[in-house]
Amino acid sequence: MRFPPLPSPRDVVHLYKLQARKQLSQNFLLDMNLNRKIVNKAGKLAGCYVCEVGPGPGGITRAILEQGVEELIVIEKDPRFMPGLQLLAEAAKGIECGHANRMRIFQGDILRFNMENLFPQELKKDWKDDTPDIHIIGNLPFNVSTPLIIRWLEAISTQTGAWRYGRTPLTLTFQKEVAERMVASVLSKERCRLSIMCQYLCDVSLKFEIPGKAFVPPPEVDVGVVKFIPLKRPLIELPFPLVEKVVSHIFHTKRKLVKNCVPTLFPPNRPELTARMFEEADVSPDILARRLSVEEVGRLCHVYNKICQENPGIYEYNFRDPEYIELYRKRRSIELAKIEDQILHGEENT
Numbered sequence: 234m235r236f237p238p239l240p241s242p243r244d245v246v247h248l249y250k251l252q253a254r255k256q257l258s259q260n261f262l263l264d265m266n267l268n269r270k271i272v273n274k275a276g277k278l279a280g281c282y283v284c285e286v287g288p289g290p291g292g293i294t295r296a297i298l299e300q301g302v303e304e305l306i307v308i309e310k311d312p313r314f315m316p317g318l319q320l321l322a323e324a325a326k327g328i329e330c331g332h333a334n335r336m337r338i339f340q341g342d343i344l345r346f347n348m349e350n351l352f353p354q355e356l357k358k359d360w361k362d363d364t365p366d367i368h369i370i371g372n373l374p375f376n377v378s379t380p381l382i383i384r385w386l387e388a389i390s391t392q393t394g395a396w397r398y399g400r401t402p403l404t405l406t407f408q409k410e411v412a413e414r415m416v417a418s419v420l421s422k423e424r425c426r427l428s429i430m431c432q433y434l435c436d437v438s439l440k441f442e443i444p445g446k447a448f449v450p451p452p453e454v455d456v457g458v459v460k461f462i463p464l465k466r467p468l469i470e471l472p473f474p475l476v477e478k479v480v481s482h483i484f485h486t487k488r489k490l491v492k493n494c495v496p497t498l499f500p501p502n503r504p505e506l507t508a509r510m511f512e513e514a515d516v517s518p519d520i521l522a523r524r525l526s527v528e529e530v531g532r533l534c535h536v537y538n539k540i541c542q543e544n545p546g547i548y549e550y551n552f553r554d555p556e557y558i559e560l561y562r563k564r565r566s567i568e569l570a571k572i573e574d575q576i577l578h579g580e581e582n583t
């Protein structure tokens with residue numbers, strides 16, 4: 234396919250005198266070979282709808298357009314990039330496609346952006362089908378990309394937002410250490426809460442690394458490009474907040490044995506519930522959390538869910554909040570009083 238000349242990110246930076254803002258953690262990738270490499274890792278984009286987050290001066294944007302996408306939607310917070318993105322959008326109009334405009338630009342914060350109705354309804358696929366012709370790509374600042382992926386994982390678990398259309402894949406950059414934690418296996422010392430949260434919902438792979446010095450200005454760390462493909466069936470079929478709660482307790486201290494982390498899920502006067510967790514889940518209490526497989530964590534979550542359903546107030550119990558501890562004690566004493574009453578009442582009837 235032939236394309237009209239698209240402005241390069243270097244042209245855009247020079248034309249609009251765009252200085253990266255350190256306070257916004259802006260690090261530009263001006264090397265088109267690297268931008269194309271990121272975009273290639275997303276897979277085949279020709280004829281697809283792509284959403285790019287944080288396009289900045291438009292290096293990745295240009296590489297996406299070069300793929301002959303059906304439509305590119307960009308969401309950028311910093312208004313200084315709008316003229317450069319308009320320039321790219323104008324140039325992209327020359328590329329044949331079904332729209333008057335191949336590129337739609339939104340100025341806004343991705344953390345507040347609703348992707349629920351961003352794409353045509355016809356693209357919708359069943360969750361169990363192949364991935365839809367939609368991709369999310371982005372090189373965001375690290376302080377945005379990590380909280381954002383947690384939100385998006387929750388949206389994947391509820392099949393909302395961009396995942397209302399099916400198993401929309403994502404290709405995103407992260408600080409290298411964070412990327413390594415996301416893909417860390419049972420044997421890795423990098424394995425943590427984030428590894429489980431990513432891996433129970435997605436097939437997650439670290440595609441390649443980019444040295445910090447490739448960016449302008451260079452960050453102090455290297456970068457990892459990570460691809461997420463939502464799984465047809467999550468490895469833990471329970472509500473995201475419940476899984477997150479159990480996982481955050483289990484990985485509370487990475488160097489502790491699980492038997493020392495699980496008890497904080499329960500009030501101190503209920504040690505039998507901790508014992509039940511290990512017994513019913515068939516998990517050894519004497520291993521490090523990072524040695525647990527996603528399946529073992531899943532079994533612990535299922536037992537916790539059962540315990541919560543049988544014991545009102547347990548799910549709300551928060552070992553750090555004295556108010557909950559008091560609330561739990563009150564509920565428990567009411568429950569015990571009821572049981573006592575039933576026993577007495579029952580005895581009177583016999």
Ligand SMILES: C[S@@+](CC[C@H](N)C(=O)[O-])C[C@H]1O[C@@H](n2cnc3c(N)ncnc32)[C@H](O)[C@@H]1O
Nearest residue numbers: 260261262287288289309310311342343372374
């Ligand atoms: C690390 S720079 C990368 C820019 C460009 N993608 C590149 O690779 O050269 C991150 C970009 O994300 C934008 N950004 C930061 N926070 C954002 C947010 N909350 N929503 C949307 N864009 C954001 C920044 O203004 C900046 O353009």
